[in-house]
Amino acid sequence: MNxxxxxxxxxxxVHKYFASTPFTPGVNALEEIxxxxxxxxxxxxxxxxxxxxxxxxxxxxxxxKATGGEVxxxxxxxxxxxxxxxxxFQEYVLFPWLTVEQNITFGLEVQKKSKQECAGRCRDLLExxxxxxxxxxxxxxxxxxMQQRVAIARALAYGPEVLLMDEPFGALDxxxxxxxxEDFVRLWESFRKTVVFVTHSVEEALALADTxxxxxxxxxxIKQVFPIDLDRPREIGHPGFVQLQKEILDSLDEEVEKMMxxxxxxx
Amino acid sequence: MVRFLFPIxxxxxxxxxxxxxxxxxPILLPPPTRIAxxxxxxxxxxxxxxxGFFLERHVAIxxxxxxxxxxxxxxxxxxxxxxxxxxxxxxxxxxxIITLIMPIPSLAWVPVVIxxxxxxxxxxxxxxxxxxxxxxxxxxAAGVRSMTIKHIWAxxxxxxxxxxxxLKVLLPGAMPYIIAGHKLALGRAxxxxxxxEMVVATGYGLGYLIFEARTFMDTETMYGGIAxxxxxxxxxxxxxxxxxxxxxxxxxxxxxxx
Numbered sequence: 001m002n003x004x005x006x007x008x009x010x011x012x013x014v015h016k017y018f019a020s021t022p023f024t025p026g027v028n029a030l031e032e033i034x035x036x037x038x039x040x041x042x043x044x045x046x047x048x049x050x051x052x053x054x055x056x057x058x059x060x061x062x063x064x065k066a067t068g069g070e071v072x073x074x075x076x077x078x079x080x081x082x083x084x085x086x087x088x089f090q091e092y093v094l095f096p097w098l099t100v101e102q103n104i105t106f107g108l109e110v111q112k113k114s115k116q117e118c119a120g121r122c123r124d125l126l127e128x129x130x131x132x133x134x135x136x137x138x139x140x141x142x143x144x145x146m147q148q149r150v151a152i153a154r155a156l157a158y159g160p161e162v163l164l165m166d167e168p169f170g171a172l173d174x175x176x177x178x179x180x181x182e183d184f185v186r187l188w189e190s191f192r193k194t195v196v197f198v199t200h201s202v203e204e205a206l207a208l209a210d211t212x213x214x215x216x217x218x219x220x221x222i223k224q225v226f227p228i229d230l231d232r233p234r235e236i237g238h239p240g241f242v243q244l245q246k247e248i249l250d251s252l253d254e255e256v257e258k259m260m261x262x263x264x265x266x267x
Numbered sequence: 268m269v270r271f272l273f274p275i276x277x278x279x280x281x282x283x284x285x286x287x288x289x290x291x292x293p294i295l296l297p298p299p300t301r302i303a304x305x306x307x308x309x310x311x312x313x314x315x316x317x318x319g320f321f322l323e324r325h326v327a328i329x330x331x332x333x334x335x336x337x338x339x340x341x342x343x344x345x346x347x348x349x350x351x352x353x354x355x356x357x358x359x360x361x362x363x364i365i366t367l368i369m370p371i372p373s374l375a376w377v378p379v380v381i382x383x384x385x386x387x388x389x390x391x392x393x394x395x396x397x398x399x400x401x402x403x404x405x406x407x408a409a410g411v412r413s414m415t416i417k418h419i420w421a422x423x424x425x426x427x428x429x430x431x432x433x434l435k436v437l438l439p440g441a442m443p444y445i446i447a448g449h450k451l452a453l454g455r456a457x458x459x460x461x462x463x464e465m466v467v468a469t470g471y472g473l474g475y476l477i478f479e480a481r482t483f484m485d486t487e488t489m490y491g492g493i494a495x496x497x498x499x500x501x502x503x504x505x506x507x508x509x510x511x512x513x514x515x516x517x518x519x520x521x522x523x524x525x
Contacts, residue, residue, distance in 0.1 A: 082424065085424055087424045096521055097442070106425055106427075110425055110427045110431055140519065154425075
């Protein structure tokens, strides 16, 4: 259907059960998640909060282990975190003790790249993310949007195959968020890396993704897959956009409804 | 600076008045000005009742003992604490042992340590070391656990191994707690030091000075010795730790400066 490369990430029947702790009962987070993301594809995972989409992302990242099924990256089973992936969190998770420049080059230095390569790569990334002039600043001096730009640059710096993003714009105010999405679309179009992007905003997913995977409420499955064949940059008011938005929102609302009912019964 | 000194100044003025007006026995509570003058005199060699009171030497020896004891504890126990914060097996092994030993006052060890190491520097240093251990371990471990796991995840994703994560993520990330732990450790070390010096009378050290002066009812020397302890503590807190904090956690925005 689309112009993507071969399968990059293949998840088959991924199941995740969180055992009970003294503070929380056991939870069946993921029932059975199977999906494929191709090389160069921008995939968004969307679903009601608590549906396990972040958990799934963490399994792809290698932070969490699936209790069933497996995830393959380039045909190899994912068992641990590694530099073939880049991660961006909602809370930025920069290293506050390092400058912007040192944060960005952390991965390159860990992988023993030369000083020149670090500096050059850093300069390019500062440029494309609009951070030039801030290289010696510490993260706490920057706004949330700027910190997230650093986090994106840090995740791209060492050239991962896949970029994993966990609600990266979720903590930003509305204007900053819109601007970040615009900038990120432009940035992504320049490198076209495989991206797996978790969000609960349909608008965000529609603005960015080639494919939207809708997670059901937990124990979750992939409820629906929406291929988005709109040209970028996408306009929020565009008829095709609005129609898809309505379709996805309706489907999502059913799941949110289930979540509300369950929480109501619980309390 | 003025904000810091003003309350102290008020207390000293009241003390001076109470003593000068003889509301309190000026031998038991000499006025601060006289204590200060006397302490300055102690800086030059003289004989008092056959005992040489050379303040500099007492200070230097006490300082040497506390630094050796504290630094041994600080270097090893920071590492142990960080490991306990990140590794469950290390935590499970050391936590019961530490929990059991921690409530024992450092001074309770003195008689035993005297038997092991004799009446001398080694015993005093050993006791200051014991006193320093616990706040360093507990705070380093707590510092690691206060960090979000996502910092470690981010580093792992970028290809960092265990040693890199330990040195470049855990150590700086736990820094606010580590510094607080080291301050507490030095405070405890001072207390243990002075008390041990009183028991293990080696002829030198501020604890020894204070205790010996009592024999001659030389209260001015006693107060002078106490004041030296306070001043040295203050100096370490403000100069050494103050500088360290400005260069690390305040610069990194991990701690507010007041």
